[in-house]
Amino acid sequence: MSSASEDNFFPGLEGVVSNETAIADMQGTEGQGGLAYRGYAIEDLAEKVSYEEAAFLLLHGDLPTQSQLDEFNGRLRASRSIPDSLVSLFRAVPSNVHPMDTLRTGVSVLAHYDQDVNADPKDHDANVRKAERLIAQMATAVAAAARIARGQDPIAPRADLSHAANFLYMLNGSEPSPAETDAFDLSLTLYAEHELNASTFAARVTASTLSDIHSAIVSAVGTLKGALHGGANERSWEVLERVGAPDHAEQWIKDALARKERIMGFGHRVYKTGDPRAVILKRHCQLVAKEIGDDRWERTAEPIERAVTEQKGLPPNVDWPSARLYHYLKIEVPIYTPIFAMARVAGWAAHVIEQLDSNRLMRPRARYVGAPQRSVKPITERG
Ligand SMILES: CC(C)(COP(=O)(O)OP(=O)(O)OC[C@H]1O[C@@H](n2cnc3c(N)ncnc32)[C@H](O)[C@@H]1OP(=O)(O)O)[C@@H](O)C(=O)NCCC(=O)NCCS
Structure with missing residues (x-):
């Protein structure tokens, strides 16, 4: 029987390697962090494939x-x-x-x-x-x-x-x-x-x-x-809507961080220095905003991004720019996550x-912290 001791207790399975895969690599070149699908860097794929x-x-x-x-x-x-x-x-x-x-x-x-x-x-x-x-x-x-x-x-x-x-x-x-199709295809x-x-x-x-x-x-x-997880792209848009305009962004994020609010669209369990997908998509958000002639949300997002990155050390993840992109494409917020699903x-x-x-049943263990072993009393004696 495998043990469930303190030594192999990893809440949230953080850092646990449970599978081998040939599908995605998040090591990046020289272990710097990144993303590749079957050996092709996401930056390369983003530029060249549908x-x-x-x-x-x-x-x-x-x-x-x-x-x-x-x-x-x-x-x-x-x-x-x-x-x-x-x-x-x-x-x-x-x-x-x-x-x-x-x-x-x-x-x-x-x-x-x-x-x-x-x-x-x-x-x-x-x-x-x-x-x-x-x-x-x-x-x-x-x-x-x-x-x-x-x-x-x-x-x-x-x-x-x-x-x-x-x-x-x-x-x-x-x-x-064609520009809307390209931006959506990229996302x-x-x-x-x-x-x-x-x-x-x-x-x-x-x-x-x-x-x-x-x-x-x-x-x-x-x-x-x-x-x-995926629901963060809808919540990222709610952040921008709550802020409302570029002029309010600095004060809003200062207050939100002081309240220790979790800012949706920031942070990642694996990427600690930045999500490469967010970098790619941000560039395309800026292009689409320029094309539609309204950069209000780009200017609103920027100070929030700067403050969360500098003050909390948390760079944006892909859900931060994708919320803006889908807004530019006039897609309703409740289907942001379904779109993520239909892509994923x-x-x-x-x-x-x-x-x-190449299957092996996944069956981890739990560390028991409940009541010690006890005997079952007849129902009339249970008080
Ligand atoms: C993605 C996420 C769950 C990964 O978190 P994690 O590795 O489990 O990190 P934790 O939840 O343990 O957080 C570690 C610390 O960073 C803080 N933190 C993490 N994400 C934060 C965020 N988005 N905004 C503010 N603080 C955040 C936590 O409050 C915690 O602070 P503390 O140590 O002072 O309590 C987390 O960053 C998050 O909730 N982000 C927002 C949701 C999101 O965008 N999800 C999409 C991911 S692609």
Whole structure:
């Protein structure tokens, strides 16, 4: 029996290495910290590949050739529709339900209609097919649920648009500009994968019991929802809204830090000197703000970023700029985290497949701190 002593007690599993992975590396060059997907630095990927290429890389192990990409795009585009019964369910759920809850239900329903529904959970090829379909369908599900929540009818996906452009089209009913598409596509690539974060860990734990890939993604969606994880991008926008304008930012952050408030969009369990995704996305936020001719939120964010970094030693994480970018793209706040999920599904799926290809049940121990052993009294003697 493995021991659960003080020596191997790591609250929050901080610093614990529980898996080997070939999917993401957070060591960076010379151990300085950074992010690479299957050996390609995120800075390089951000400049040169689309979300579809990044998703292919994560699922299939390397960047696609042109013909592989054409075939991958064909498969994704052919899988974009979601069952009518799921649309009916979205219409039926109470209007006050958070879109992350709707999405969690949506993924579960999609499992029932998948062509490989009864495949062996360890069937690698079936899992890749399911993953590709989920990447395509989750985007449609997020857009459809968002429109229904606004009282609008869902818009059918278009097979002539990229993943990013099609999502914005399904959400808004009009084709996005090339600049909007590029910025949104980049955010999806940056959100696509991040090693053993809480939601990916949850997905791998579920898979490690030899459960199926949809169940693992449902676990991941539920885990991503929390404010300390994916939910932080919605909360980051709330910070900016509470501040309201550049002139108020310095005083607001001074007061918030004095109150020991946790500033959403800052800090990270692994990156202690900065999140490379935040650096990349900040540049693009500035470009989009310039293009729309309104840099109010860039000027509001700047003093907050400076104060939290200088006074608390906490640089921004990716959720800080992504909240502003999605605001510029006129996306409603409650679907910021579902968008994170529809991007991250590529990474989640890659991890689930890696786990199932070389599985060991995840079963850690807990250190017991409860009552000492005692005997059960008959109910009449319990006082
Ligand atoms: C991401 C996060 C959970 C990682 O935290 P962690 O490694 O577990 O660090 P802890 O929660 O133990 O915090 C360590 C210290 O930093 C402080 N801290 C951490 N993040 C902070 C933040 N965003 N704002 C203010 N203080 C923060 C804590 O209050 C704590 O201070 P103390 O030692 O004086 O009590 C944390 O930084 C956080 O809550 N950030 C905001 C949520 C967020 O943006 N999440 C998205 C992550 S990609």
